[in-house]
Amino acid sequence: MLGIMQDWPLTVDKILEHANQQHGAREIITRRVEGNIVRTTYAELYTHAKQVSNALKDMNIGLGDRVATLGWNSERHMASWYGTMGIGAVLHTINPRLHPEQIAWIANHAEDKVLIFDKTFLPIVESIKGLLETVKTFVIYAGADTMPENSLGAIPFDIWIDGRSTECRWGDFPEETACGLCYTSGTTGDPKGVLYSHRSNVLHTLVTMSKDAMGMGCADVVLPVVPMFHANAWGLALSCPATGANMVMPGAQMDGASIYELLDTEKVTITAAVPTVWLMLLNYLEENNLKLPYLNRVIIGGSAIPEKILRAFEQDFEVDVVHAWGMTETSPLGTLGTLPPHLVDADVDTRMAQKMKQGRPPFGVELRIVDDAGNVLPRDGVTSGRLLVRGAAIAAGYFKGAGGDVLDADGFFDTGDVANLDQYGTMTITDRAKDVIKSGGEWISSIDIENIAVGHDKVANAAAIGVYHPKWDERPLLVIQPMPGETPTKEEILKSLEGKIAKWWTPDDVAFVDEIPLGATGKINKLALRKTFKDYKLPTA
């Protein structure tokens, strides 16, 4: 027997319909790539998105067709999203930090028909135009006056939509319809596309709106520094209109001074970004002796949060830090570090230690850890295993079947992370499965070592990797990028680890490099590091 409730498909166009009707006057404040600030409203966004839909329909773009963007966070980028998704076409965000050839490969694999991009990326697009097999139309986020010279026959975005009808039927397709496409920049093999559905996007939005997740309301002002091309800006491009929160869009400028200016002048209450952004901001605040009086909450994820960033926000600036874990395949929010009730009134060190962990899944996300044979491991806060995840906004596979069948018999997706879970369901990442250091058959957590090492004053970045050892098979080597002007010694570094990790985890050696290589999403490229240190001879070997 079925319930007798309305058939109301979960499609993302309903989010903007809602924002237009309930929060039409709420604003999107964008820093243009030209540097100036422009203010638009959800009502205007709605109009522009409808015009984008009609522009696409006039090009015969419809259900299932891919429209790509190479764009910073901006109100025009938002209009492209909703205009594309509303008619059932698929919005494909490309990460402009990838190698240009990889961008071309991805656009061809996705069979993108249109490429809409920011001026900043014109050199990239010009350089790969010969490689693009399916893109027929280029649109640049610009007006007639700000349009750059180009050899692509590109159309300025504002002119592309100007004067078009704002009448266009949205939705009206099944909620499982494809909605967004985002490729993961795997360190091995070709990138693989995650194909979000309208249903998964709407459910992710609802889940992340709850108090213990993003927790925004209609009176909040949200600054997503995390780019829309990086795992959907953690869903903010959807959850802000759904709640009516103002959005502040940083465009191309994510340095400390620019972010501070927006936080301050727009009285931002909630912001979100990867740790590196916050390092820049905190340095700027310190140098200029500034405060953050309006900011209530900062969501930090994408990689583990360094303790000094956590403590600076919480203790120096009285900003609530929510450490979040997720990945492109999880839409992306998987866990959030809101304090569990029994720790709300704990002493500061206990609270900070809890907040260093990756957090707990909201209702809608199921986690488990398993051993190599797939047996579910205990939630004791100690035992580590492969982290598996299941839920309505978790990938079931990749675009065009890449990577094959990725779910286990119970329908769980293997994240490739290694983690433990405690009795309250708090998850702590101890490693990437492929980065785990296996010493004598036992696992050593590279992340734990790195977190402590980057806490050292003279250390700018740190990476622990496993290198060959005749007796133990692998032993940890700690690679250090010193702070500019500093020359820390091996002894100093190892001393800083003492007492904070198991003795047998202590790295067998420390190597110093000018720069630790980073990947396109700002994470340490361990594959490259392992290559560099492939033949490294440990003093203990």
Added chain:
Amino acid sequence: MLGIMQDWPLTVDKILEHANQQHGAREIITRRVEGNIVRTTYAELYTHAKQVSNALKDMNIGLGDRVATLGWNSERHMASWYGTMGIGAVLHTINPRLHPEQIAWIANHAEDKVLIFDKTFLPIVESIKGLLETVKTFVIYAGADTMPENSLGAIPFDIWIDGRSTECRWGDFPEETACGLCYTSGTTGDPKGVLYSHRSNVLHTLVTMSKDAMGMGCADVVLPVVPMFHANAWGLALSCPATGANMVMPGAQMDGASIYELLDTEKVTITAAVPTVWLMLLNYLEENNLKLPYLNRVIIGGSAIPEKILRAFEQDFEVDVVHAWGMTETSPLGTLGTLPPHLVDADVDTRMAQKMKQGRPPFGVELRIVDDAGNVLPRDGVTSGRLLVRGAAIAAGYFKGAGGDVLDADGFFDTGDVANLDQYGTMTITDRAKDVIKSGGEWISSIDIENIAVGHDKVANAAAIGVYHPKWDERPLLVIQPMPGETPTKEEILKSLEGKIAKWWTPDDVAFVDEIPLGATGKINKLALRKTFKDYKLPTA
């Protein structure tokens, strides 16, 4: 083209799975009908619910079968819910305040197979046992020691589930499967059953968890005074486990002293009930000179909120009032009175005036107002029309087809309320469609008149109804139930309306009664009143 995301049906068993795994130690604190307080956890609830499932399965209850409860809010009632819903049977909450014969009619119409009830209601059940055609098993919320004598062959709940296996596969059916059944106590015709689905319940839960709706988190302590038999306790039986909030269950005692004791000893942060409950509490607080130091938020709905209750909470006790509107057919939350951003910093009178309105729909609920011909009316804050609603948790019809086709061509449900909408989407109920007073073809809002009249010190309750007038067709008669010991005059009452309503809305007469009749959900029974005053001759007629 479909997205490639996991198939994760939205079934309510997942909510308790989540609570068990993530919030297993969080508590349900219940006042038993015997008066003592018992504490259980979500982990224990999970165990008990699994045992309920096995008890039901042993009786051959399965997918689609109806299990009825006549119960106060309690941890045992919760176990019945989840145990029933988990196996795809339908939990049918019956309102014990209905006339016993109506209860029998409803149980027969629903074809309930099991009836589980609180001791309080034994006299009712005994009185109708001869009328019950389908109920084969009676279970009483009691242990061996607290079981009352009865002629029903009833089983004590604790013994019914004791020692049963806690292994039982939940879910595993389509999310559209029927989940809950609740009859609306229509004032005309037979009651009609709203048949919730798992999907609608889960989506309602997610929608109501957001900051601007119920806004609870894992560290909150929630006291649902609103009964589980009244429109699902406004979803709290689902949203509390979904977030991990503690639940405080008042059982049968909803008087001021009992509610205060729970608010205080359990440090309740969020509570919810109809206005009458708050009147009792506020009187008790005043008489005993008490404060509410822990309470942050009170959700008030079910009928319009009297201004003195609003102001008492907000101004005397510094508790944030969220006025909510909804109905059984809307799961029930339709609108919530969280302040829109432009009024957050307004002066107190402006804020209070806004909070008297019914509020704004969250994402997931669509509202429109239409005239009698079905034309959509403007959102100008003045024009009133029939209030229509659409969404994933809104009824599409009634059980067994009662009432026929209830959706309009656009899929909207007619609420039977008359309301206006302003440009920010704030909805104000001006009347029930059937209670509207039509004077010379124009509508007079009975609710506006009543709201002002109950603000008068000497007035306990007030109802405005239309009575026959030879010239205007109908004119308002204001019926007043004076405060005990008070004898207000017609002139005093009319004076209190002066300047607050349009002159032509002024009632043509005032009638005094000992008691204004109330229906089963505590609302004024206008049908009965109109009968009483059918032949009333107005002085103006």
